[in-house]
Amino acid sequence: xxxxxxxxxxxxxxxxxxxxxxxxxxxxxxxxxxxxxxxxxxxxxxxxxxxxxxxxxxxxxxxxxxxxxxxxxxxxxxxxxxxxxxxxxxxxxxxxxxxxxxxxxxxxxxxxxxxxxxxxxxxxxxxxxxxxxxxxxxxxxxxxxxxxxxxxxxxxxxxxxxxxxxxxxxxxxxxxxxxxxxxxxxxxxxxxxxxxxxxxxxxxxxxxxxxxxxxxxxxxxxxxxxxxxxxxxxxxxxxxxxxxxxxxxxxxxxxxxxxxxxxxxxxxxxxxxxxxxxxxxxxxxxxxxxxxxxxxxxxxxxxxxxxxxxxxxxxxxxxxxxxxxxxxxxxxxxxxxxxxxxxxxxxxxxxxxxxxxxxxxxxxxxxxxxxxxxxxxxxxxxxxxxxxxxx
Numbered sequence: 001x002x003x004x005x006x007x008x009x010x011x012x013x014x015x016x017x018x019x020x021x022x023x024x025x026x027x028x029x030x031x032x033x034x035x036x037x038x039x040x041x042x043x044x045x046x047x048x049x050x051x052x053x054x055x056x057x058x059x060x061x062x063x064x065x066x067x068x069x070x071x072x073x074x075x076x077x078x079x080x081x082x083x084x085x086x087x088x089x090x091x092x093x094x095x096x097x098x099x100x101x102x103x104x105x106x107x108x109x110x111x112x113x114x115x116x117x118x119x120x121x122x123x124x125x126x127x128x129x130x131x132x133x134x135x136x137x138x139x140x141x142x143x144x145x146x147x148x149x150x151x152x153x154x155x156x157x158x159x160x161x162x163x164x165x166x167x168x169x170x171x172x173x174x175x176x177x178x179x180x181x182x183x184x185x186x187x188x189x190x191x192x193x194x195x196x197x198x199x200x201x202x203x204x205x206x207x208x209x210x211x212x213x214x215x216x217x218x219x220x221x222x223x224x225x226x227x228x229x230x231x232x233x234x235x236x237x238x239x240x241x242x243x244x245x246x247x248x249x250x251x252x253x254x255x256x257x258x259x260x261x262x263x264x265x266x267x268x269x270x271x272x273x274x275x276x277x278x279x280x281x282x283x284x285x286x287x288x289x290x291x292x293x294x295x296x297x298x299x300x301x302x303x304x305x306x307x308x309x310x311x312x313x314x315x316x317x318x319x320x321x322x323x324x325x326x327x328x329x330x331x332x333x334x335x336x337x338x339x340x341x342x343x344x345x346x347x348x349x350x351x352x353x354x355x356x357x358x359x360x361x362x363x364x365x366x367x368x369x370x371x372x373x374x375x376x377x378x379x380x381x382x383x384x385x386x387x388x389x390x391x
Contacts (some may be wrong), residue, residue, distance in 0.1 A: 014131040015188040021127045022084055025120050026269060028172060029085040031156030031190040035071040035078035035182060038151035040161075044068070054222040056231055067146035071182050074146055075139040080187040081180050082124065083149070083156035085167070088113065088272045089175035089264045096246065096280040099322035102315070104281075105226065105250025106175060108302040109274035115300075116271050117142045117179045125181050132185040139182045149178040157190040160197060163216035164204035164254035170197060173264035174255050197260070204254035209243045213254065225251035229314045230306060235344060235373070238380075241317045246283065248314040249303055275301070283322060286315045287330035309339040316342065320349025328353065332361045343369070344377040351381025 015032055022030035053059045067074040071081060088107050096103050107113065121140035129136045141147050150167045154160060159169035168174040205213045212223035221227040228236050229249050255261055277297060289297065294308040303311065316334050319327040334346035350358040359382060366378045
């Protein structure tokens with residue numbers, strides 16, 4: 001009897017193989033969605049109409065809106081979207097319950113994720129071309145491209161969109177960076193993630209200090225601490241400053257209270273490990289950073305995006321909320337910074353302290369100040385005419 005030939009196994013499809021390679025590259029989740037109009041397209045248009053995007057004008061540009069709602073506009077002939085996610089949670093990420101120390105959002109405590117994701121997405125796009133032909137069209141985006149990543153990720157089966165508007169995966173929670181690759185290759189789509197595991201829970205809605213989550217899955221970015229400390233380039237509205245506390249870059253409150261994040265696994269990516277200088281740094285020390293020191297400390301991190309003047313604006317607000325006299329020298333120095341944005345927020349912080357030394361510094365600066373907005377901030381600080389400011 002002739003020896004039997006070894007059993008043959010069908011070659012994996014391009015869809016299966018690209019998902020295998022995505023996981024091998026270090027992505028924690030991967031799925032494939034059809035390149036169709038996002039499920040929440042109409043909600044997005046209404047969100048823009050209501051002005052919830054605030055000063056993020058790039059979100060409402062007609063060309064960008066068109067690309068977000070029609071993937072084939074971003075990539076002609078697009079048929080599929082490969083959605084990936086990577087966990088950035090770390091085990092030492094508990095919030096800092098000390099007003100003298102700053103809280104930085106978890107995603108910003110390690111290296112800037114953009115470069116990491118761009119590298120890995122380009123490798124994955126190369127695999128797509130290898131599997132489907134070198135002429136295969138691809139276009140990769142992290143979070144700056146004209147795509148609604150969460151919609152596509154949900155349709156690709158990666159998780160559901162929670163009441164705090166972030167994507168939640170039942171196995172690894174919501175501390176996720178999302179990325180997508182649009183392609184004109186024909187890939188087999190995964191089943192969308194349809195269950196809503198939020199149930200009756202509304203902890204995120206109730207915990208938001210500024211009330212930015214107006215209703216489940218309805219976020220007014222203009223009230224969100226992440227928007228106020230990162231996206232907003234001008235003054236932080238006075239009525240919201242007290243509510244920011246000591247959060248100087250981003251906010252995780254709506255994720256910290258989420259039950260699905262109680263036992264999230266730690267990230268496997270070394271570059272996402274938090275830097276020591278970004279884990280509860282001393283606020284006074286941050287306020288004293290010069291331009292060269294700022295670049296040295298935060299080069300290669302997401303905090304670079306705020307630039308030094310935006311960073312010092314946030315630090316001044318946090319120092320005012322701390323309210324300790326140990327912050328006075330740093331705030332008086334900030335009151336004489338070159339940038340009006342920093343001077344105005346330092347004035348607010350000094351007004352919240354309302355000590356003789358703070359009042360003297362404000363009065364001295366008022367005699368020199370030429371910027372109308374900063375003068376207004378100083379005058380209000382001298383009157384201590386702020387919502388939430390002690391009389």
